[in-house]
Amino acid sequence: MSTDLRAAAGTAPAPNGGHHAELRSVMGMFATGVTVITSGTDLPHGMTANAFTSVSLDPAMVLVCVKRSAVMHGTILAQGTFAVSILAAGQEGLARYFAHSSRPRDEREFETVPYHSGRHTGAPIVSGSLAWVECRLAAVYDGGDHSIFLGSVLGIGRGDSREALLFHGGRFIEVPERH
């Protein structure tokens, strides 16, 4: 199944006309997985992100790119830890929820989201996700209107699901398990 996301993602027209839109469209050709980044324990926050990548195996490090204007940006800086839940097929609704600007950013944010608290960070790990990574913030690099958060991996885990959720060309795509 695939559906058009542009409206739900709240992508405003780029201030400089077509240039930003063109870059977004070109980069959108790069198919990625979809994650929910979470941070915080008592009042956790979550945000959909596909700018997530493995960086180093030894030592184990990953990175996420977070918009400076996102609530998540300040949350990760304040907490110094974060978790990344890699979404499975069937979790498009969660990806949309954690990308939507109208969701509550208080104790109600996770009210309808099943999760368990990560063992190493206490941040929510979204139930049903394919896998997850818990991190301590190791470094922050300037990435223009985003910051690049480099995380030292504190813990990892895998769920039971094997069917992935991808994002390509502004659409979510479900990938069936291969045998």
Ligand SMILES: Cc1cc2nc3c(=O)[nH]c(=O)nc-3n(C[C@H](O)[C@H](O)[C@H](O)COP(=O)(O)O)c2cc1C
């Ligand atoms: C598929 C998808 C991928 C996204 N990837 C990122 C990303 O990597 N980094 C980012 O800062 N925002 C990304 N966003 C946008 C954020 O999810 C969105 O702006 C969110 O509402 C920000 O939440 P916050 O301001 O409450 O922290 C993505 C949105 C979608 C739909």
